Amino acid sequence: MDDEGLILNITENSRSLVILSRQKRSQTQMYRPQTKWLKQGPKTVKRKPQEAAEGPSPKRKAEALFSPVKAVTKDDHQRFLKRKPAKESSPREHQNKKREENQEERPFIKTSSLFKNNPEIPEINRPAVKQTQEKVFTSDLFSELDLHPHLVSTITRVLKMTKMTSVQKLTIPAFLAGRDIMVRSQTGSGKTLAYSIPLVQILQGIKPKIQRSNGPYALILVPTRELALQSFGIFQKLLKPFTWIVPGVLMGGEKKKSEKARLRKGINILISTPGRLVDHIRSTRTICFNRVQWLLVDEADRMLDLGFEKDVTVILNTLNKEHERRQNIFLSATLTEGVTRLADISLQDPMNITVTEEAGGETPEDKRPGVVCGCPSTLQASVDKEHFAVPETLTQHIVVVPSKLRLVTLAAFILGKFQSEKSPKLIVFFSTCELVEFHHTLFTNVLTASQQRAGSQPLIATRLEFLRLHGNMEQEERTEVFLKFSQSSSSVLLCTDVAARGLDIPQVTWIVQYNAPCFPTEYIHRIGRTARIGSQGNSLLVLAPSEVEYINSLAAYNISVSEVKMEDILSSLLMNEHFKARRQSKKKSSGAGPQEVRERATVLQTAFEDYVHAAEENVIKAKKALQSFIRSYATYPQSLKHIFHVKSLHLGHIAKSFGLRDAPQNLNFADPTSPKRSKKPKPKRSTLYKKNSGKQCLRDMLCSEYASGLRTKGLKARKANKTETQEQQT
Numbered sequence: 189m190d191d192e193g194l195i196l197n198i199t200e201n202s203r204s205l206v207i208l209s210r211q212k213r214s215q216t217q218m219y220r221p222q223t224k225w226l227k228q229g230p231k232t233v234k235r236k237p238q239e240a241a242e243g244p245s246p247k248r249k250a251e252a253l254f255s256p257v258k259a260v261t262k263d264d265h266q267r268f269l270k271r272k273p274a275k276e277s278s279p280r281e282h283q284n285k286k287r288e289e290n291q292e293e294r295p296f297i298k299t300s301s302l303f304k305n306n307p308e309i310p311e312i313n314r315p316a317v318k319q320t321q322e323k324v325f326t327s328d329l330f331s332e333l334d335l336h337p338h339l340v341s342t343i344t345r346v347l348k349m350t351k352m353t354s355v356q357k358l359t360i361p362a363f364l365a366g367r368d369i370m371v372r373s374q375t376g377s378g379k380t381l382a383y384s385i386p387l388v389q390i391l392q393g394i395k396p397k398i399q400r401s402n403g404p405y406a407l408i409l410v411p412t413r414e415l416a417l418q419s420f421g422i423f424q425k426l427l428k429p430f431t432w433i434v435p436g437v438l439m440g441g442e443k444k445k446s447e448k449a450r451l452r453k454g455i456n457i458l459i460s461t462p463g464r465l466v467d468h469i470r471s472t473r474t475i476c477f478n479r480v481q482w483l484l485v486d487e488a489d490r491m492l493d494l495g496f497e498k499d500v501t502v503i504l505n506t507l508n509k510e511h512e513r514r515q516n517i518f519l520s521a522t523l524t525e526g527v528t529r530l531a532d533i534s535l536q537d538p539m540n541i542t543v544t545e546e547a548g549g550e551t552p553e554d555k556r557p558g559v560v561c562g563c564p565s566t567l568q569a570s571v572d573k574e575h576f577a578v579p580e581t582l583t584q585h586i587v588v589v590p591s592k593l594r595l596v597t598l599a600a601f602i603l604g605k606f607q608s609e610k611s612p613k614l615i616v617f618f619s620t621c622e623l624v625e626f627h628h629t630l631f632t633n634v635l636t637a638s639q640q641r642a643g644s645q646p647l648i649a650t651r652l653e654f655l656r657l658h659g660n661m662e663q664e665e666r667t668e669v670f671l672k673f674s675q676s677s678s679s680v681l682l683c684t685d686v687a688a689r690g691l692d693i694p695q696v697t698w699i700v701q702y703n704a705p706c707f708p709t710e711y712i713h714r715i716g717r718t719a720r721i722g723s724q725g726n727s728l729l730v731l732a733p734s735e736v737e738y739i740n741s742l743a744a745y746n747i748s749v750s751e752v753k754m755e756d757i758l759s760s761l762l763m764n765e766h767f768k769a770r771r772q773s774k775k776k777s778s779g780a781g782p783q784e785v786r787e788r789a790t791v792l793q794t795a796f797e798d799y800v801h802a803a804e805e806n807v808i809k810a811k812k813a814l815q816s817f818i819r820s821y822a823t824y825p826q827s828l829k830h831i832f833h834v835k836s837l838h839l840g841h842i843a844k845s846f847g848l849r850d851a852p853q854n855l856n857f858a859d860p861t862s863p864k865r866s867k868k869p870k871p872k873r874s875t876l877y878k879k880n881s882g883k884q885c886l887r888d889m890l891c892s893e894y895a896s897g898l899r900t901k902g903l904k905a906r907k908a909n910k911t912e913t914q915e916q917q918t
């Protein structure tokens with residue numbers, strides 16, 4: 189393509205990017221809008237022949253890199269990346285040339301500028317907050333505890349651990365003493381071993397020796413399948429010297445028949461997600477709880493959240509019928525009032541263990557009857573329910589990004605990390621499965637595909653990989669992805685909150701929250717996937733200008749964040765020559781100035797838009813993802829509605845962040861406050877915006893993420909086919 193062919197005009201002052209061509213008439217005839225809303229004419233696809241005739245100022249000309257209406261092929265990408273024509277013309281290049289010629293015949297298409305008409309980014313006045321912190325390690329050794337020597341040697345030789353963490357030092361003796369305990373300590377502080385070590389110690393000492401056929405002695409409830417697998421792995425290691433004790437996991441997604449068979453043979457330490465266990469309680473006759481003396485509920489606050497409490501109540505009632513007294517341990521980094529309510533039902537004289545660094549005397553709550561401070565002088569046990577500790581080694585950031593620029597900012601951030609860090613390992617949280625799917629496909633196709641063809645930058649090409657994890661995936665794939673990401677030294681995991689809790693993935697360097705979580709507790713758990721057990725980590729929360737007040741909501745929980753400027757993130761594109769806009773004029777660009785950054789961001793955005801608009805199927809997916817985003821936005825709790833309200837969304841701007849050139853016209857997002865609305869006949873209630881549907885929607889989303897990934901479907905299907913649904917759950 190020569191410089192006079194398609195031209196992407198990036199103007200700072202004009203409102204548009206104009207793709208120009210010399211052959212206007214034929215182009216207009218050739219143009220075939222491929223999406224429903226594109227078909228709606230000038231309102232959506234704006235053509236300004238007069239602008240084209242005037243042509244862009246030479247200063248601002250750059251080359252259009254993709255066809256806006258034609259499928260982006262491998263070769264298109266290559267052309268985008270390798271701008272210098274090859275000396276000899278291969279058949280593929282010949283094809284490219286042909287395609288370029290065709291492109292020259294394309295019409296003028298105007299897309300609105302990324303950098304115009306955005307809301308102002310408000311100045312952020314961070315509230316002064318002293319973050320609650322905990323000391324991770326103590327100087328006390330596992331070998332100093334009265335544990336079986338084989339257990340100690342497994343801890344030191346197999347797990348390679350010698351010193352106890354603060355929570356372990358407090359919890360292990362209390363567990364061994366037989367107390368009911370509620371444990372709260374920061375993410376990644378070693379709570380799993382805090383309960384698994386004393387449990388193994390007690391079980392190995394039972395005389396006569398435990399028989400496999402005796403069935404479960406201990407029941408461990410966790411919210412997700414991945415967490416169940418992880419805990420199972422830890423017990424497998426700890427039980428190496430005690431082969432007669434059999435751990436087992438029930439987690440759904442697996443054939444229930446094989447789980448039944450394993451239950452029949454006998455499982456002594458039973459790890460399960462609640463839904464799956466309830467399934468077995470209802471349908472597996474061989475399941476028997478008459479020996480269960482220990483109940484451990486990990487992520488206990490989550491277990492009482494929407495959707496889980498029913499299952500947990502069924503489990504508690506079943507256990508109570510079989511065995512009156514047992515020891516109960518509830519754990520989480522964010523124990524709240526909700527858990528206390530559950531604890532009131534099932535815990536006896538519980539001991540609260542909360543590790544904080546603050547010195548001082550007993551809090552009034554410590555003096556409550558039944559609340560015991562089991563703390564040595566250096567560790568203060570307190571019950572400070574609203575202030576959750578965040579690892580000291582975790583640096584938290586926020587970035588305020590206008591809606592139009594969200595997608596390019598996220599992409600620039602990821603690309604920047606892969607260029608500047610040695611082993612970048614990122615987790616990006618989205619609010620729905622659809623959002624994960626959409627961004628995974630988009631990034632894989634636009635970013636990695638383009639980079640793989642970039643012979644000039646092999647470093648990135650070989651390293652950048654996008655993985656995805658959400659509740660609507662098949663269990664086999666979920667497990668595969670979880671293991672792959674755990675073992676990888678650098679990659680990007682796009683996920684929902686299914687990966688927010690408990691997962692212990694090594695060396696995660698950054699947590700990105702692309703959609704703000706509904707609850708501060710989930711914020712804590714999401715960021716807690718990095719900076720574990722004293723290692724360094726970072727987090728970034730992406731907010732729109734209208735959402736800046738969220739920082740105050742976090743501050744109310746003593747969560748302190750510092751601001752990163754969007755421009756700084758976008759400027760990482762300067763490191764990447766792929767996104768350099770080719771200029772028509774011989775004048776050199778200003779280099780690293782803000783205009784250059786904008787141009788590169790626009791090139792990147794254009795690449796996304798071109799991919800999305802290359803096929804009807806992609807456009808439909810983008811629309812579905814956008815719809816899913818709006819739906820999830822409507823489910824923020826009442827307390828956050830003043831910050832996150834659907835009414836504050838600008839559909840056209842949001843559409844850009846899905847690679848859509850215009851706001852989809854056929855989505856029914858009636859703004860209930862719009863004065864125009866009253867003039868029109870009352871529209872059918874939108875499926876996206878149903879009154880009172882928010883809670884149910886949130887419930888469904890959360891259930892779908894945590895319980896099984898299939899529960900939303902399962903609830904609907906239950907009426908139709910109870911048995912089949914039970915298979916699906918957990």
Ligand SMILES: Nc1ncnc2c1ncn2[C@@H]1O[C@H](COP(=O)(O)OP(=O)(O)OP(=O)(O)O)[C@@H](O)[C@H]1O
Pocket residue numbers: 348349350351352353356373374375376377378379380381520521689690691692716720721
């Ligand atoms: N005493 C110890 N010494 C060294 N490493 C430890 C010790 N105890 C635990 N770890 C390691 O710390 C990491 C985090 O532990 P764990 O997953 O139990 O944290 P957690 O407190 O349950 O976190 P979350 O709240 O996120 O679930 C694990 O990799 C674990 O192996």
